[in-house]
Amino acid sequence: MRRFPLLRAAAFAASLLAAPVAAQQQDARADGKTFGESLRDDAQRAAQTQPDAADLPNYDRNAVRGLEALNDDPDRIESNAATAATSHQGYQAMRDSIANRARFDSAEIEDVIARSLAINETPLDYTSGMTVTGSQGACVPLPPGSASAGTYTATCNSGTRIKQSAAQCTVPLIASVTQRQQWHYLCNDTGASFGLPWCSSFDGGSCRITGYRPGPCLQWYGSGSGHFCSEPGDPIAEISCDAPDPRHTPYAVTTDRTVDTASDESQCLGLSDNSDCTLDTEICTDSSPETRIINGVSVTRSCWEWQRSYTCTSREAASDCSDIESQGTCRFLREECLTDETPCETWERIYECPLPAGATETTQYVCDGDVYCIDGSCETIERTANDEFKDAVTALHAMDEARGAFDPDTLTLFRGTRNTCSSKVFGVLNCCKGKGFPLIPGISLLVALGCDREEVLLHERDAQGLCAYVGTYCSDKFLGVCLTKRKAYCCFESKLARILQEQGRRQLPKPWDKPKEEQCEGFTLDEFAQLDLSQMDFSEVYAEFTEAARLPDELETSILIQQKIEDYYARSGQ
Template structure:
């Protein structure tokens, strides 16, 4: 009977060590007193292990905040959300959202002394030059581009694909709340993949034939960045550029050329034709354009970084994709990415206007598009891209001087 009481007491002592702080996780156990016979109340008792040493990994109570660099840049916090909770429901990792200016604020003071009237013939024929610029120009240009994109990329009235986006993900390596490696940053170089720039690069290899069609390639579309997700975008984008070629008749000049992994063929009868896509050449072209920091991110994340650099993506959510010992070691961000900035604006604001779920990237069918009230959509982000910027006075003066010199030279060369 005495032996049973002793063993019960030992079992109680052994089980007591299993309790630990709620913020700690047991990671290992090592026997520090193995295979010994000990005297317990006058009795010799043999046990394979008398003492154990447990190792625990505990979560620090001190919160780690890595947002100070954003505040130092003048960013303002616009939101906060919990991305990880422990078993008790306590939030252990927050995602803070900041709105950051593209460039620091600057203030310029100008004194304009120009007269508001221009006169000819010694005072006759005067007219007022002080009228403000037409603010409706940008809005009209946007609506024309919106109609063009809807016609090119949304061809089936029964399918939900007008101004649609693509759900993409990127990863962030974290440890203890600290970001070790982020593949969710934005990167430059995406401007080289606009429809206009891509075909322009091709013409350098193919010669001057068909260069007029480059003018029809939209500077605001980035179909080539979506070749791995939806190659049909490239076909649709090229189709909008080829209408000029159909009336030129058959020609013998039909070169085939490639760049950035895309292969095209040109004929006077059919214009540009998309022949094929090589994902390996595309991935290599993208990798060369990015800095060494991005080499640890996969090709899809690298391309997504270029899309974000052109403001083509919208953040949807962040979630923990990998845990070790109940601690998040990798997060993933989901973004809706679009092949134009205008498509992004209309999709996100249009879905909100129609009460559609905001965690989806789907586009609109014909009926939904017609139900949108475009007067309530803020298009200022896209208007800023198409309204001409101020031209420096020195540049304008040089252009005028060059024009005068050219006209004078042409006069004497006659």
Template sequence: MMKQLLAVLTLLTTLHAWAAPDCLLTGTVCTAPKQTRVIDGVPVSRDCWEYQDQYQCRGQNQASDCQPLRERGCAQIGSACVSRDDAGNCMTHEQSYSCPDQPETFTEKTVCDQGTFCQNGGPGCFDTSYSPDQDFGQAAAMMEATREAGVYGIDPDQVEIFKGYLEQCSVKVLGGSTLKSCCQAAGGGAAFTNHAVLGAGLKVAGEAGRESIVLGSRYMYDALYSQLDSAIVDKGLGAMNSWASGLGDGVFNPQFNAYGFSFDFSLANGFEMAGFDPYSFSLSIAVMLIQEWLSCEPAEQVTAMKRGQNLCVHVGTYCSRKVLGVCLEKKQRHCCFNSKLARIINREGRAQLGLPMNSCGGFNQEQLQALDFSRMDLSEFIADISPKEVPASTLGQRVQQTVNERVQGYYEQ
């Protein structure tokens, strides 16, 4: 009799421990608790006679969230495995696509300008029929590159010049589909150029009328990197202080705040950062983003703004959390730079020198001198500094506004 009882108990234990190879035990519930049963005339009491196991099992259905990219006309350029199961089978793929920024357009123009121009109808005529010099944009880009290298590459022995910062963002996935992504690009980053931050502060200080003062670079985004590199804002300010002595006589010592940054200015020392409030900075970022971004980490929100300004490049993805070999959360790695030009030179330069492309490191002085800048494609930055055509309707509005302001100013005298 006792042997039969042991056999029954052993069978129950074996059934309780069995599980399918693609399933994970998530819980156990007793379905027959605290009972006394008679086995071959012998009453037997147990806390639980029957158990019900609950499992989470891996399905065989595939899911993809790439269709919206295909519908936009994006072309697939690569594929990589993000996570694998214990047998080495790939469970999650990351597909890379190249997407157009805007639809392709064609413009036809008729130019009726005269071939020559003479000032006041006199001597000194010159031919205007030649196409504009295409080297100007390249020369301007190289001047800006030289300036940035001198300002932000201080130590020639360190890998410092045109360096990037490694940043991460998360993507929640389930069954291959994206549930929540904190890696999308977001707007609002244009408000954090050096020019915009200092300009906003001086307007608060009542110095907006000094139109001759050009405040900060329009191409640098030092404010978005202050939490990663505490010295980067001071480097950007130091590049401006050479013209402090040329502001002339008079009182010009403003103190102002912008987006969590506190600044002082004096004719003796130029601009100086007096303090930084990370709470106010994060709040400024949050109010510029749509509601769904508030569920992302503050650092991810800032990264989204950087990506919106094309300051980052994707260098890799890995699975940060998985169950049964199925990835539930992915982390994307991005190299982000404080200017678009720095990003271009870093990527092009690392390719020339054969350096790993999944690293964000910059160049030391010897590596910088080995770069061939004539082989670099700087067209993206050149497009930003090239003059943009003003629509006729907008030009007419500006003319009308100027006339109205002049007439109003005349009668107010």
């Protein structure tokens, strides 16, 4: 009977709660109606008015026209997209990622998994053990693996080669003497009263005025010492003609000699007219005697012949990459321009090549059925390879080196030293050969060939695996073509420090600076703390650590165990 009062109380409470909700709903309807009425006039006015593009937000009439044009010609969509993609940042990032991703040749992958494939073909050859008696079983040699002694960076050049050549020519001085007769006449412009022709009568011929003399006096004044000419006549002009004038009688006929000298440039025209040839020197090669008789006339000159020396350049396509490409083991990484010219004239091609394997390769074995027995109870020894020991040793050694490689002045670790070496582009002498190339015995030989002692020391340190290759820059160029390049390296005190720098910079990331500016700075304490040594590949130094530890030979150990088992059964008569 108590249930019904409780239900009534609940219903009453619900009605109290529903009352405010209904009121709120009525208020919302009223607000919505008022808001709709306020917009009704605007909506009617907008419906009756011609639309204006200026009233539409973010409306671009040109963009709409462009879309309309694409609608008429859909094929343009693909071409416009291809044009826009070349300058789109996202598209470029995607293309760069595809171009720079790691690529592996199928032959390399097969070399890596060759051992696994060989074991997969005949697994029983490597897993068949021996009986409990120990009378069977042996350590089976594993197929050769794909392990390498490491890699080195090899470079070569391609592009344009500047070929320079020297040329000489002679320029003799040619002297000639010309003899000609001259007819000389007198004339004036005061008339023929003086018995002289008018000077104007010689105009237009091969005549010219060569001098003047005083003319006759027209009026004298005074007498004795005071006698002077008060009205002089026009001066008498001297006329010289190359040919006789039949109208007049010359007062003199003479023979004139003219000396002309000219340099004979005919032998040097091919060089002087060549824009690729530059005049270096011009020296006199014939100056004695200075005075010579030419057609009976003495001619004096300080030099009679010169020799000119030119340097001529020519361009030709060249490449010295055939040696690297013919090896077939080097992997092309990238191509870099050695100069800042556009278009680029000289390129450096960069390859990654494997270091030559050692003279002897240690054979690895799997011993699959070793048995150890005590008091008649025999157990099979489970052999599990442990590859963590070498990583632990390497990491501990890295921490030990970090303690000694700390620079208190700069508060950095594993700081290197900058070293550079030079080589002629397309030249014979190369002072930059290091890792991957045999050391030439004797520093004096390379120095005699033109290399610096510092370059020879860099050659030796790089061959020992102590130097990291930073890059190459052009140190001497001509007409936009690189003639001499320099390679920049960062060298360290140990091979481990070099590996930490190379792989640590990739982790941070902290790429090398430009080859011309890199100073081989070390890691700050914060940067070194961010490095994950477990993700680094120290295989290049594993052999050094294992050799130093002098670990026992596994095959020799298994043979000793086998021998002890056989001795035990021999003693027990079983």
